[in-house]
Amino acid sequence: MNDLTLKPVVPPKRREIPHTVSPGLWTLAWRRLRTDSVAMVCLVIVAAFLLMMVLSGLNLVARDWAKEVGVNYAPPSWFNYEPPPAAPATPSGQNAVPEAAVPAVATPGSAFSSTVVDPIGGALAELQGGAKSAAPSSGGESAVVDPLADVMKEIEAQKNPPAAEGKSVDPLADVMKEIQAGKGATAAAADTRRATLPFGADKWGRDVIAKTIKGSETSIFVGLAAALVATLIGTFLGALAGYYGGWVDDALNWFYNVFSSIPYLLLILAVAAVLQQKGTMTIVLILGLTGWTGAFRLIRAEYLKHKGREYVQAADAIGASNTRRMFRHIFPNVSHVVLVQMSILVVAFIKSEVILSFLGFGVPVDVVSWGSMLNEAQNELILGKWWQLAAAGGTMAVLVTAFSLFTDALRDALDPKLRGTGS
Amino acid sequence: MLAYIFRRIWQMLPTLLGVVLLVFLLFNWVGGDPAYVLAGKISNPEQIENIRRQLGVDQPYYVQLGIFLKQIVTADFGASWSTNEKVSHILATRLGPSLTVLVPLLFLETIVAIALALAVAYVRGSLTDRMVMIVCTVGLSISILVYIIVFQYVFAYKFGWFPVQGWGNDFWENLTKFSVLPIIILLVVSIAPNLRLYRTFVLDEINQDYVRTARAKGVGENRIMWVHVLRNASIPMITHVMAALPGLLIGAFLVERFFSIPGIGREVILAVERSDFPVIKALTVYVAIATMVVNLLADLMYKAVDPRVQLK
Numbered sequence: 001m002n003d004l005t006l007k008p009v010v011p012p013k014r015r016e017i018p019h020t021v022s023p024g025l026w027t028l029a030w031r032r033l034r035t036d037s038v039a040m041v042c043l044v045i046v047a048a049f050l051l052m053m054v055l056s057g058l059n060l061v062a063r064d065w066a067k068e069v070g071v072n073y074a075p076p077s078w079f080n081y082e083p084p085p086a087a088p089a090t091p092s093g094q095n096a097v098p099e100a101a102v103p104a105v106a107t108p109g110s111a112f113s114s115t116v117v118d119p120i121g122g123a124l125a126e127l128q129g130g131a132k133s134a135a136p137s138s139g140g141e142s143a144v145v146d147p148l149a150d151v152m153k154e155i156e157a158q159k160n161p162p163a164a165e166g167k168s169v170d171p172l173a174d175v176m177k178e179i180q181a182g183k184g185a186t187a188a189a190a191d192t193r194r195a196t197l198p199f200g201a202d203k204w205g206r207d208v209i210a211k212t213i214k215g216s217e218t219s220i221f222v223g224l225a226a227a228l229v230a231t232l233i234g235t236f237l238g239a240l241a242g243y244y245g246g247w248v249d250d251a252l253n254w255f256y257n258v259f260s261s262i263p264y265l266l267l268i269l270a271v272a273a274v275l276q277q278k279g280t281m282t283i284v285l286i287l288g289l290t291g292w293t294g295a296f297r298l299i300r301a302e303y304l305k306h307k308g309r310e311y312v313q314a315a316d317a318i319g320a321s322n323t324r325r326m327f328r329h330i331f332p333n334v335s336h337v338v339l340v341q342m343s344i345l346v347v348a349f350i351k352s353e354v355i356l357s358f359l360g361f362g363v364p365v366d367v368v369s370w371g372s373m374l375n376e377a378q379n380e381l382i383l384g385k386w387w388q389l390a391a392a393g394g395t396m397a398v399l400v401t402a403f404s405l406f407t408d409a410l411r412d413a414l415d416p417k418l419r420g421t422g423s
Numbered sequence: 424m425l426a427y428i429f430r431r432i433w434q435m436l437p438t439l440l441g442v443v444l445l446v447f448l449l450f451n452w453v454g455g456d457p458a459y460v461l462a463g464k465i466s467n468p469e470q471i472e473n474i475r476r477q478l479g480v481d482q483p484y485y486v487q488l489g490i491f492l493k494q495i496v497t498a499d500f501g502a503s504w505s506t507n508e509k510v511s512h513i514l515a516t517r518l519g520p521s522l523t524v525l526v527p528l529l530f531l532e533t534i535v536a537i538a539l540a541l542a543v544a545y546v547r548g549s550l551t552d553r554m555v556m557i558v559c560t561v562g563l564s565i566s567i568l569v570y571i572i573v574f575q576y577v578f579a580y581k582f583g584w585f586p587v588q589g590w591g592n593d594f595w596e597n598l599t600k601f602s603v604l605p606i607i608i609l610l611v612v613s614i615a616p617n618l619r620l621y622r623t624f625v626l627d628e629i630n631q632d633y634v635r636t637a638r639a640k641g642v643g644e645n646r647i648m649w650v651h652v653l654r655n656a657s658i659p660m661i662t663h664v665m666a667a668l669p670g671l672l673i674g675a676f677l678v679e680r681f682f683s684i685p686g687i688g689r690e691v692i693l694a695v696e697r698s699d700f701p702v703i704k705a706l707t708v709y710v711a712i713a714t715m716v717v718n719l720l721a722d723l724m725y726k727a728v729d730p731r732v733q734l735k
Contacts, residue, residue, distance in 0.1 A: 258441030262711045265676060266691065270446070270707050273695040274454040354566050355677065359692060374568045381576050393569035400564035 025336065025414070032413040039409030045402035049220060056217040065210035065368065068201075200387035202376060211368055212391045218369035219357075220399070222284055223350035229288025230349075231342040234295025241296070242303025243326050252296070260293045268356065278364040283356060287349050295341045302334040336414040343407040347400055354396065370396050424726075428719070435715050442711045447491050450700050451484070474504070491704075500705045505697040510705050513690060520590060521686035524602045525675055528609050532671075533664055536614050540621030541648050544629055547622075555618070562615040571681050574608050588683040605678040613671065620663060624656040631655070657728050665721035668714070 023031070033039050055061045200208050241252040259267070267290045275282055306312060307330065315329045350370075356362035357371025365372075370392045377389035475481065494500050500510035543555050579587045585604040591597055628634070629652055637647050676688030683689070687706065694702035725732045 254437055254441055257438040258445055261438055261442060261714050262445075262707060263714060266707055266710055269691055269695045270449060270703050273698060273700070273703050274449050276698070351566065354568065358568055359680075359695075361695060370566075371568075374566065374572070378568075378572050381572060382580060389569065389572060393566060397561065397565045397569075401561055404564060405560065 029336070029410075029413040033409060036409050036413070039406055039413075042402040042406035042409070045398065046406055049216065049399050049402075052213060053217045053220045056213050057221070061210075061213055065206060065214040067207075068205035200385070200391075202380075202388055208388055208391045211373065211388075212395050215368045215370045215373050215392060216395060216399070218280065218363055218367055219350050219353055219371070219396070222280060222287070222353040222363075222369070223346045225284040226287035226291065226349040226353075227342050227345035229284060230291040230345055231295050231338060233288065234292035234341070235299050235338050237292070238296040238299030239303050239326050239331070242300040243307050243322070243330070245304075249300075252300075256293055256296055259290065264290065265352075265355070268352065269361065272356065272361040278362070280363055280367060283353060283362050286356075287352055291345060291349065291352075295338070295345070298337055298341055299334060302337050303330060306330045306333055340407065340411045340414060343403070343410060347403050347407065350396070350400065350403075428723075431719050431722070435719075438715065439712065442708060443492065443495065444488075446704055446707050447488055450704055451487050451491070454700065474501075494705075495708055498705075500701045503694075503699050503702050505694075505699045510701050513702060514687075514705060514709065517685060517687045517690045520597065520684050521675060521679070521688060523594070523597050524605050524609070524678065524684065524686065525671060527598070527602070528606050528613075528675075529664070529668075529671065531606065532610055532613050532617065533660075535610065536617040536621055537653065537660065539614070539618050540625050541653065543618070544622050544625035545644075545648060547626060547629075556622075559615040559619050562611075563619075567612050567677060570612055571608055571677060574604065574611075575681055578607075579604055588681070590682075590684050601682070601684070605682050605684065609671070609675065609678060613667070617663070617667070621656070621660055624659045625652060628652045628655045654728065658725060658732075661721055661724050661728065665717055665724075668717055 033043075052061070202208060202211060237252050237255070241249045262270075268286055271286045271290060275286065303326075312325055312329055315325045320329065353362055353369065354371040354374065357369045358375045359371075360375070362371055363369045373388055373392035377385075377392060380386075381389055498511050498514075502509055503513060539555075543552050546552050575587065579585045586601055588601075590601050633655075634647060634651060637651050642651070675686065676692060678684070679686040679689040680692055687710075690702065691706055693699070694706070
C-alpha cells in the first residue's frame, strides 16, 4: 500500500530532469578550457602572478624592497653566502664597493681599467666622432642627454666617487642623496649587508627579487586597472552606438575615427605631456582613456547583431526599457567578447606601461615598475651587471607569454568564431 | 577612380577636424596657460608675454582655435619653446632620418615575413612549424626594450660590429652604417607577430580548390605558393601592413632614442620631456594626417592587387 502511494510522489525520472538542462555558456567554456593543458598551466602562472600582486599590495611580501640588504651591485649567487665584508664601514667609504667581495667591480685602478675602460673608450671615441659629424645636420643637439653619457658619468663616479657626486645628471640623484644621508645615520646597518644575493642587488644594494616583486605589482596593477577603464568606456560607447544606431552611431563612430587616426603611442605621449603630473593613477587614466577603441569596435558590432534578435524583441514586448534591454538582456550575451577584449588589453597595457615608465613618463621615481627597472638596467648592462635586466625582462616575458596563451585559449573556448581577431 | 579618391578625401575632413579639436582641447584647455610651463624655461617675461599673445591665450577659445587652424594650414607653428628652432624646420629635418630607417625596414620586414609565412604554412603541422610558432609566441612576449638593450650591448658594444650610436650627413653612410642595427632590431621585433598572422592568412588559402586545380594541371609548387596563393593571401596582408605602420613608428621612437638618430620619434620624446607644446601639437596633427593618407593608399592597393575589388 505504502509503496503504491509513494511512487507517483517521487518518480525517479523526474529527478533526472535538472541534469538534462543544457549547461550555460560559461560552464561549456570552462569545460573546453579544462581540457586544454597549456591553458591550464598558463592560468596557474597568471594566478600566481595575481596572488603575488595582491600579497605585495597588502605589504605581506617585498615590504622592505627599498632596504639595502646587499652591497652595491652584489652579484647573484645561489650557494656562495659569503659573510659580510669585515672591514669597518666608514661613512664616506660606504658607497665604494668592497673589492674583495666583488672582483668584477673592483674600484679605482688596475683591474677596473684593464677590463672595462678600453672598450668604452673605443665606443666613446666613436660616439664623439659620430656626434661631431652629426652636429651640423641638426641644431639643438647639445641639450640632448644620450644614454651613454650617463653611463660614462657613472663609470667616472665609480672611479672617483666624491668628485662626481656634485655634477651628476642622474634623475635619481635626489633619491640617491637621500639614501646616502640615510646611510650615514645607520652606519651599523652596513655591516649586515651581504656580498651576494640569490638574484643580485641593484646600484644601491637593494634585493633584485624584492624589487622585481614590487615592480610586478605596479606593472600588473596598471595593466589590469587600465584595461578595466578602457573596456568600460569601450563597452558603454559600443553598446550605445550599436544599440541606438542613427546619429548616435554616427557621432560615436566619428569619435572612434578621431582617436584611432592618431598613432597610439603618440596620443599617449601627448596626453602625458599635457598632464604634467606623474602617478600610478595618472598612467592608468592615460592608458584607459586612449585605449578604448578596439573594444568599442567589437562591442558595437556585437550589439548591431543582437539588437534585432527575438529575445530582444520579446523584452521590448514585455515593456523593458532601452537601458534594461541594453545591459540586462543583451550584455550577458556579449560579455564573453568583453572579457576576451579586456584580457588582450591587459597584455597591451602592461607593455605600454613598461615603455612609458622606461621613458620616464610613467610611474613616479619612488615607485618601481618593470619599466623603471629596465631603465636602470640599461646603464648597468654596460658595466656588466646583467641581473636586473634579466629579472625584469624575464619576469615580464613569463607573465606576458602566459597571459597571451591563456587569452588565446579563452577566446577559442568562449567563441571559436572570434579566432584571429586579436593581434 | 579619381572620383573615389576625391570622395575619400572629402570624408576625411570631419575626422581631421576631430583630431584638430582633440589636440586643441588637450593643449589649450587641459594644458592651461603656457605661462606656467614656460616659467621654468624662459626667464625673460617679455618673451613669455609674446608667446601668450601669439597663442591668443587671453582671447576667447574660438579665436585660439582659429589661430591653431591657421598654424596647421600654413605649417607655421612658430618656434620651439626649448631650442627656439622653427617647428617647421624641425619637422622637415627630422623626417629624413626616420624614413631612412623606416622605408628599408618596411620592405625587408614585409618580404621576410611573407617568405617565412609561406614556408611555414607549406610545412604546416610539422615540427618545424610548431617550433617556429612557439619561438614567435615567446619572442612576442619579451619587451622591445630588452631586445634593443641587449642587441645594442652585444652587437654594437661588445662585438663592435656596428656603431653604438650616431648619425652622419651622408645618406649612404647613414643607411649602410648607422641604421643597420636599428633595422635589424625592429625586424626581429616585428617579424614574430606578423609571421603568426600571415601564416593564418596563407593557411586560409592553401586548402582552396584553385590550389588543387593548379596542382592537378601540373603547376610547380613554387609557382603555386608564390603566385597563386600569395596573390590571394595578400589582401589581408596589405590591410595588416598598413594597419601596423603606426606600430612600426612606435618601435622607431625607441630605436631612435637609443641610437641617437635625429628622427621624428626622438624629437617627440624630447618634446614631451621638455614640455615643448608647439612641436608635439604639430607632430600629432601631421602624423594623424599621414595615417589617414596611408589608409587611403591601402584601399587603392587592394584594387591593384585584386581587380575584383570594387571601390565604392
